[in-house]
Amino acid sequence: MQVFIPTPLRSYTVQSFVEAQGGTLAALLADLDRRFPGIRFRMVDEQQQIRRHIRVFVNGLQVFDLAHGLQPADEVFVVQALSGG
Amino acid sequence: MAGKIKSRTLAKPARKTKRAAPARGRKSANNLVLVSTRKGAWLFHGDAARKNWRADGPHFLGQVINHLVLDPRDGKTLLAAASTGHLGPTMFRSTDLGRSWKEVTKPPAFHKAAAGEKGRTVKHTFWLTPAHANEPGVWYAGTSPQGLFRSEDGGQSWEAFSGLNDDPQYRAWMGTEQDGTPDGPKLHSIIVDPRDPRHLYFAMSSGGVHETTDGGRNWSPLVDGMAVVEGFDAKNLAFHDPHCVRLCPSDPNRLYQQNHCGIYRLDRPSKNWKRIGQTMPKEIGDVGFPMTVHPRDHNVAWVLPMDGQTVWPRTSIKGEPCIYGTRNGGKSWKRLAGGLPKTQAWWTVKRQAMAADGGDPVGLYFGTTSGELWMSRDEGEKWVCMAWHLPEIYAVETAALG
Numbered sequence: 001m002q003v004f005i006p007t008p009l010r011s012y013t014v015q016s017f018v019e020a021q022g023g024t025l026a027a028l029l030a031d032l033d034r035r036f037p038g039i040r041f042r043m044v045d046e047q048q049q050i051r052r053h054i055r056v057f058v059n060g061l062q063v064f065d066l067a068h069g070l071q072p073a074d075e076v077f078v079v080q081a082l083s084g085g
Numbered sequence: 086m087a088g089k090i091k092s093r094t095l096a097k098p099a100r101k102t103k104r105a106a107p108a109r110g111r112k113s114a115n116n117l118v119l120v121s122t123r124k125g126a127w128l129f130h131g132d133a134a135r136k137n138w139r140a141d142g143p144h145f146l147g148q149v150i151n152h153l154v155l156d157p158r159d160g161k162t163l164l165a166a167a168s169t170g171h172l173g174p175t176m177f178r179s180t181d182l183g184r185s186w187k188e189v190t191k192p193p194a195f196h197k198a199a200a201g202e203k204g205r206t207v208k209h210t211f212w213l214t215p216a217h218a219n220e221p222g223v224w225y226a227g228t229s230p231q232g233l234f235r236s237e238d239g240g241q242s243w244e245a246f247s248g249l250n251d252d253p254q255y256r257a258w259m260g261t262e263q264d265g266t267p268d269g270p271k272l273h274s275i276i277v278d279p280r281d282p283r284h285l286y287f288a289m290s291s292g293g294v295h296e297t298t299d300g301g302r303n304w305s306p307l308v309d310g311m312a313v314v315e316g317f318d319a320k321n322l323a324f325h326d327p328h329c330v331r332l333c334p335s336d337p338n339r340l341y342q343q344n345h346c347g348i349y350r351l352d353r354p355s356k357n358w359k360r361i362g363q364t365m366p367k368e369i370g371d372v373g374f375p376m377t378v379h380p381r382d383h384n385v386a387w388v389l390p391m392d393g394q395t396v397w398p399r400t401s402i403k404g405e406p407c408i409y410g411t412r413n414g415g416k417s418w419k420r421l422a423g424g425l426p427k428t429q430a431w432w433t434v435k436r437q438a439m440a441a442d443g444g445d446p447v448g449l450y451f452g453t454t455s456g457e458l459w460m461s462r463d464e465g466e467k468w469v470c471m472a473w474h475l476p477e478i479y480a481v482e483t484a485a486l487g
Contacts, residue, residue, distance in 0.1 A: 043173065
């Protein structure tokens, strides 16, 4: 499926939309990390929590759980919530 | 006091390696000053006379660089501890002096907590220390919140070192996020004894100074003689706040420390820190963050006093920045402010942001919270500004390129 990558993470992907597969958000992120090594840890911490400033939307709805199921036709947007100076 | 606190036996010991002679002072060569800032890193290349400098940067524009260190064992590997306000922390590596960078494969991270327990997450790597001269490719890292990590592959992959990060007593001494530095409590000042790779020190803000003599199997607190903030109990290590600890390359038995509560010296095998900051002028006091030692003379050290009165402004004192140097192990101090602003300069210098080079006379460098990089070619007597308008400077390191 197509995954939208925000600008702070394009040092990994170059492209704004990239292809990755997975039946769950966790599997999708694992696949992304295989294709773009290192990208997952910038988004998900070692306690398996989505980091504070990372938002993930599936078909327009925000998802908080890495176990969230995904269908091949889903649209996944990873968005960066900017704050601070 | 700390004598009552038993050593902690932790996980497996590190492999033993041969002892090496203490590192010698560097000969004059092309000089490198490595500057880490809140918005990226810069490398300043200087000639042998330290007169002409070329700025190379920004590297990692917009990323918080907490520490940038050149591996003195190969003279070419750079490690940069990076994060941004928005992404998880990571580390970058260069083997061509920053012409190209590659992200490491496994940056420091805590163990995943068991189900139902709250685990910790590394907010950033704060401190990098190359290990012993006889352990090529081995590095130590200190993180925020406090964690100790080791890499055996030149910084590519990192593992928790020695079981300390999950040790219940050490976790208690680390306190909570509330007890630490404003941008997170830190493990810092990781020091490797040049005579013995199994003899290590580190410090925690907060959490005290600690030592191992067996490669991390056992750790002992080393806080006797250190003061804590009035009203707190010095017996509780969580209240000890060493800001910066340095070992003298010319005498590895001697350590200097800038603490939240004063300037100290420790002469091993003694375990009792002697407060040497009380010989500072009363109106200056002995609060500060950095501590810098001479590469060849264990009686010479420099501090950068900071206003720690009332609400802790963390500025220069009275807006008049100055260095203080001692040439007799802290018996007396001399104000060194030639060339520095005489008035209305309210910056200060963070704990990693002052460094000495190996030249003769020694060159001193510091980077300010207002983004100025200052240097002295004569051990602090006279200062010149090398660069200004940089982002807030977090760390300054030096290296000599052959």
